[in-house]
Amino acid sequence: MTNVRTLCLAILNFGEASGYEIRKAAHEGRFSHFIAASYGAIYPALAKLEADGLVTSHEERHPGKPPRRVYAITEAGRAAFVRALGEPPGADVLKSEFLLVMLCAEVVDPEHARHLIDERLADYQTRIDQMEEAERNCEHPGSLFVIGFGLAMYRAMRSHLAAHRQDIEAVAGTAGLPQAAE
Amino acid sequence: MTNVRTLCLAILNFGEASGYEIRKAAHEGRFSHFIAASYGAIYPALAKLEADGLVTSHEERHPGKPPRRVYAITEAGRAAFVRALGEPPGADVLKSEFLLVMLCAEVVDPEHARHLIDERLADYQTRIDQMEEAERNCEHPGSLFVIGFGLAMYRAMRSHLAAHRQDIEAVAGTAGLPQAAE
DNA sequence: GTTCACATGTAACAGGTTACATGATTGG
DNA sequence: CCAATCATGTAACCTGTTACATGTGAAC
Numbered sequence: 001m002t003n004v005r006t007l008c009l010a011i012l013n014f015g016e017a018s019g020y021e022i023r024k025a026a027h028e029g030r031f032s033h034f035i036a037a038s039y040g041a042i043y044p045a046l047a048k049l050e051a052d053g054l055v056t057s058h059e060e061r062h063p064g065k066p067p068r069r070v071y072a073i074t075e076a077g078r079a080a081f082v083r084a085l086g087e088p089p090g091a092d093v094l095k096s097e098f099l100l101v102m103l104c105a106e107v108v109d110p111e112h113a114r115h116l117i118d119e120r121l122a123d124y125q126t127r128i129d130q131m132e133e134a135e136r137n138c139e140h141p142g143s144l145f146v147i148g149f150g151l152a153m154y155r156a157m158r159s160h161l162a163a164h165r166q167d168i169e170a171v172a173g174t175a176g177l178p179q180a181a182e
Numbered sequence: 183m184t185n186v187r188t189l190c191l192a193i194l195n196f197g198e199a200s201g202y203e204i205r206k207a208a209h210e211g212r213f214s215h216f217i218a219a220s221y222g223a224i225y226p227a228l229a230k231l232e233a234d235g236l237v238t239s240h241e242e243r244h245p246g247k248p249p250r251r252v253y254a255i256t257e258a259g260r261a262a263f264v265r266a267l268g269e270p271p272g273a274d275v276l277k278s279e280f281l282l283v284m285l286c287a288e289v290v291d292p293e294h295a296r297h298l299i300d301e302r303l304a305d306y307q308t309r310i311d312q313m314e315e316a317e318r319n320c321e322h323p324g325s326l327f328v329i330g331f332g333l334a335m336y337r338a339m340r341s342h343l344a345a346h347r348q349d350i351e352a353v354a355g356t357a358g359l360p361q362a363a364e
Numbered sequence: 365g366t367t368c369a370c371a372t373g374t375a376a377c378a379g380g381t382t383a384c385a386t387g388a389t390t391g392g
Numbered sequence: 393c394c395a396a397t398c399a400t401g402t403a404a405c406c407t408g409t410t411a412c413a414t415g416t417g418a419a420c
Contacts, residue, residue, distance in 0.1 A: 003407075003408095004407085004408080007282070010257060010282055010285070010286055012288070013286060017371095018371075018372090019371080019372065019373085020370065020372075021363060026375045028283065031282075031285070033276065033281075033284070034216070034276050034277060034281040034410090035277060035278070035282060036275065036277075037280075037408080038249075038408070038409055038410080039371095039372080039373075039409095040373085040374080040375090040408070040410075041407075041408050041409075043372065043374085044373085045371055046277050047373095048321060056225065057354060060210045063306070064415075064416090064417060065370065065371085065416075065417070066370060066372085066415070066416045067371080067372095067416090068370080068371060068372085069371090069372075075210065078289075080284075080287075081289065082289050082290070085282075085283050085286060085290050086290065086291065086294060087198050088298075088300070089278075089280045090279050090283070090284055091305075092218050092274070092276065092277065092278040092279075092280060092281075093218065093275075093277040094219070094274065094275070094276050094277075095216060095217060095218075095274065095276075095277075095279075096216040096217070096271075096274040096275075097271030097272050097274075098271045099216045099217075099274075099328050099331060100188070100189070100192055100213075100216070100217060100271070101213075101265075101267050101271055102324055102327050102328055102331075103212065103213070103325060103327075103328045104192055104195065104263075104324060105322040105324045106324065107260075107263065107264050107267060108264070108267050108268065109268065112306055115388050116270075116271070126316040127277035140347050141287065141309065141350070141353045142284055142285040142286060142287045142288065142350070142353065143285060144349070145209035145285075145287075145346055145349055145350055146281050146284055146285045147283060148342055148346060149339065149342050149343070149346075149394060150285075152338040152339065152341065152342040153276075153338055153370085154333055155338065155344075156334040156335055157331065157334065157335060158235075159334065160330055160331050160334040160335075161219060161331070162402080164331075164350070166328060167326070167327055168323070168324070168327055170323070171323045171324065185379075185380095186379085186380085195407085199398090199405085200398095200399075201399080201400065201401085202400075203398050219382060220380080221381095221400080221401075222380075222382075222383090222384080222401085222402080222403090222406065223379080223380060223381075223382060225400065225401055225402085226401085227408065229401095246388090246389065246390080247388080247389070247399085248387070248388045248389075248398055248399045248400085249388090249399080249400095250398080250399060251399090251400075283390090295412095
């Protein structure tokens with residue numbers, strides 16, 4: 001597990017979808033906060049999945065829209081998916097360049113640091129708003145749990161950043177930037 | 183930015199280190215919670231960095247220990263590092279297979295779900311304990327901020343999981359597992 | 365007329381990981 | 393003697409991203 005294949009199966013397990021929609025789900029939808037995938041990964045994965053008999057597809061034509069290839073999970077696909085979920089999941093991975101910058105605040109320009117923090121705070125707020133909205137329009141227990149999880153995370157991150165930004169701002173630039181004065 | 187090179191520079195900016203220690207820092211130390219790197223990435227990166235004049239190295243021999251190649255950042259390296267930190271950092275990425283499993287709780291065996299949750303809770307607790315310990319033994323503002331950030335995150339995640347695990351457990355397995363009864 | 369959202373797909377490339385190869389020294 | 397920790401490094405491989413190539417129809 002950990003691959004685009006499993007992600008595709010997971011999304012298709014909620015219902016039919018095209019490659020385009022899968023990518024969207026992984027960028028804006030339910031899945032977007034803890035997993036990602038691009039077209040270049042999704043389309044080949046879908047083709048492979050179909051070759052393996054785990055999904056089927058058919059072309060749909062709606063007048064006024066480009067034709068789309070819609071995929072559906074098969075019984076074999078569902079079984080493979082359940083098997084994949086039964087395996088021990090890998091550890092969560094958080095990759096944050098922002099935290100690396102904060103860690104090294106001494107060598108970053110104070111203005112830049114303030115700017116980054118403002119941006120980050122705005123970004124957290126946007127995500128929180130989106131998730132609150134999603135939470136209201138959702139009945140599915142698994143999704144509600146995951147949204148609530150994300151919400152708890154982002155609220156905690158926002159609070160911490162808002163409460164401790166001055167600690168960073170106080171030390172920003174104190175290491176003497178190469179091109180700065182002094 | 184986003185690469186092992188920058189990570190190496192960041193670690194070396196705190197002081198000299200060998201490849202082995204850098205890898206350790208990225209797995210257990212200050213850096214471990216939001217960044218990662220393996221030997222296969224670190225050693226070549228260090229060699230490249232040295233070829234580019236951003237770090238220097240010398241061999242150290244301590245009796246009773248294998249010789250180690252210790253790297254130190256140069257002025258050029260520091261400048262390159264500061265420049266890298268000045269670039270806009272990429273978005274934070276959270277990858278969580280665990281959340282994917284929770285999202286699809288209906289198709290996972292209830293016992294397996296409970297087990298995973300117990301494990302995860304224990305894992306969060308371990309991380310929290312480690313970070314609290316690290317927080318007590320740390321004076322560096324950037325590190326304190328990052329540790330506090332991680333602490334806030336993991337506490338929020340732990341609380342949410344503890345408070346809402348029954349929502350997941352209630353629906354686990356309700357989709358009728360292929361090999362299960364019924 | 366041009367921009368936007370929809371829609372599919374490929375190929376070159378980047379960036380890593382895993383596993384391997386090797387070896388010293390300490391402690392049980 | 394065996395396991396563990398320290399220590400460095402390479403090569404094969406995998407996985408996914410970026411950028412490209414292509415095209416439709418709607419809305420402004």
